Amino acid sequence: MFERSRKGERALLIQPYANQPQSGGAPDPDLLEEFADLARSAGATVTVLLTARIDRPNPATLIGSGKLEEVRAAADASGADLILVNHPLTPVQERNLERALQRRVVDRTGLILDIFAQRAQSHEGKLQVELAQLRHLATRLVRGWTHLERQRGGSIGLRGPGETQLETDRRLLQKRVDMLQKRLEKVEVQRTQMRRARVRSELPRVALVGYTNAGKSTLFNALTGAEAYAADKLFATLDPTVRRIGLAADAGAARGGSGGGVVLADTVGFVRDLPHELVAAFRSTLSEAREADLLLHVVDAADPARHERIAQVDAVLAEIGAGDLPQLLVFNKIDRLGDDPHDDGAGTPARPFEPRLDRPAEGRSRVWLSARDGRGLDLLRRALAEALELRHVGGRVRVPPQAARLRAKLYELGAVKAEVADEDGWQVEVELAMSDARRLFAQPHGEWLRPLVEDAAGGAAGPA
Numbered sequence: 251m252f253e254r255s256r257k258g259e260r261a262l263l264i265q266p267y268a269n270q271p272q273s274g275g276a277p278d279p280d281l282l283e284e285f286a287d288l289a290r291s292a293g294a295t296v297t298v299l300l301t302a303r304i305d306r307p308n309p310a311t312l313i314g315s316g317k318l319e320e321v322r323a324a325a326d327a328s329g330a331d332l333i334l335v336n337h338p339l340t341p342v343q344e345r346n347l348e349r350a351l352q353r354r355v356v357d358r359t360g361l362i363l364d365i366f367a368q369r370a371q372s373h374e375g376k377l378q379v380e381l382a383q384l385r386h387l388a389t390r391l392v393r394g395w396t397h398l399e400r401q402r403g404g405s406i407g408l409r410g411p412g413e414t415q416l417e418t419d420r421r422l423l424q425k426r427v428d429m430l431q432k433r434l435e436k437v438e439v440q441r442t443q444m445r446r447a448r449v450r451s452e453l454p455r456v457a458l459v460g461y462t463n464a465g466k467s468t469l470f471n472a473l474t475g476a477e478a479y480a481a482d483k484l485f486a487t488l489d490p491t492v493r494r495i496g497l498a499a500d501a502g503a504a505r506g507g508s509g510g511g512v513v514l515a516d517t518v519g520f521v522r523d524l525p526h527e528l529v530a531a532f533r534s535t536l537s538e539a540r541e542a543d544l545l546l547h548v549v550d551a552a553d554p555a556r557h558e559r560i561a562q563v564d565a566v567l568a569e570i571g572a573g574d575l576p577q578l579l580v581f582n583k584i585d586r587l588g589d590d591p592h593d594d595g596a597g598t599p600a601r602p603f604e605p606r607l608d609r610p611a612e613g614r615s616r617v618w619l620s621a622r623d624g625r626g627l628d629l630l631r632r633a634l635a636e637a638l639e640l641r642h643v644g645g646r647v648r649v650p651p652q653a654a655r656l657r658a659k660l661y662e663l664g665a666v667k668a669e670v671a672d673e674d675g676w677q678v679e680v681e682l683a684m685s686d687a688r689r690l691f692a693q694p695h696g697e698w699l700r701p702l703v704e705d706a707a708g709g710a711a712g713p714a
């Protein structure tokens with residue numbers, strides 16, 4: 251992996267924008283700020299921010315020649331080592347810009363790849379990043395090579411040394427890509443086996459998703475007591491971390507049912523317009539999100555752009571095939587909110603924002619909490635239990651002799667409170683999590699649980 255620390259490098263940032271009248275002809279300041287965050291996350295010091303209006307993109311250099319002059323002057327004056335462009339650059343544009351500016355030029359995908367390379371910790375994460383980097387590189391080499399090939403016109407005698415080098419590079423690259431792909435497939439098989447084992451244990455799966463830096467890992471740690479890596483950097487987490495957690499001590503977890511237990515996964519943070527190569531590279535990491543029963547969509551409540559962030563995360567979720575999964579919105583970092591915006595607004599004194607759980611009649615439930623302080627975690631556990639139907643249902647069911655396996659499963663779950671045997675089988679008094687009841691209901695002989703599952707609409711026994 252090419253790990254390039256940008257530590258201490260001085261970067262000049264360019265935000266290209268189209269002159270669209272509906273935006274008032276100005277670039278979105280949010281875009282530039284986020285790009286600066288990305289640059290800082292890569293370890294660079296941002297020295298200059300420039301915008302560049304692009305009416306017609308210049309195929310050779312993207313920006314026009316006047317702008318190029320301005321960039322060169324600003325780069326010289328600020329002592330920039332590096333030019334970062336928040337726009338995809340073709341290999342040709344990148345090369346021409348580097349030549350004209352006498353500095354390294356990196357586009358948005360290159361920058362995100364760079365951050366990913368610095369962050370990846372696990373074997374799988376590193377393989378994924380290297381593969382994405384090589385693919386990014388390969389498009390460049392291949393194009394350079396075909397371009398030369400055309401010039402050569404098929405004449406053997408004209409094969410130059412540079413070109414041979416490119417061909418060798420390309421072959422080596424392809425070999426490495428193949429090797430990485432094989433290794434990744436192996437890791438994926440292992441992961442699938444692990445996931446199957448988990449499915450067999452039939453615990454509901456919950457994945458933390460959200461914009462990068464929203465506080466997913468902090469919340470993961472708070473819920474699991476684990477030490478997942480949390481940091482004020484974009485993409486602090488690149489590798490999925492998975493832990494089993496109990497939701498409520500009073501929800502029957504002690505009796506061995508899945509009541510109260512879920513498997514929680516932390517995932518990589520999302521960012522607007524995540525480059526497609528990266529979505530592809532992190533397909534298996536993101537599968538934790540895709541295959542979850544429920545998503546905890548974590549939002550930085552103190553981010554003024556939080557509504558756009560939610561929409562951007564939803565867009566990425568749709569892209570990876572997780573758009574239709576049930577979600578709970580978690581507004582994190584309420585300790586950074588001043589007074590309660592749900593206040594009556596009648597001049598009552600400012601008070602700290604209190605944790606709360608909103609259950610609108612339509613749409614996703616929302617929990618407001620602080621992962622850092624741990625305030626509101628109880629509400630989140632309750633909302634999770636509700637959403638996953640971990641609440642308990644109870645009652646008496648008849649189990650005939652031919653459904654003995656169902657009875658055995660009820661015992662396995664610790665759901666049997668009492669039973670009476672008679673010549674028709676058993677009268678069993680049970681209490682179990684709704685999710686378990688529904689699961690057994692769908693299995694052979696499950697129809698004997700119908701009274702439990704159908705009663706559920708009218709309220710159930712047991713703690714919430």
Ligand SMILES: Nc1nc2c(ncn2[C@@H]2O[C@H](COP(=O)(O)OP(=O)(O)OP(=O)(O)O)[C@@H](O)[C@H]2O)c(=O)[nH]1
Nearest residue numbers: 462463464465466467468481485486487519621622
């Ligand atoms: N004030 C405050 N800060 C928080 C809270 N939760 C997380 N943070 C901070 O927010 C920053 C990002 O937290 P992480 O948990 O790493 O965020 P993440 O969503 O996992 O980020 P990525 O893995 O980079 O996508 C860290 O500096 C945390 O300390 C909170 O409830 N209140």
Ligand SMILES: [Mg+2]
Nearest residue numbers: 466467486487
């Ligand atoms: Mg994280």
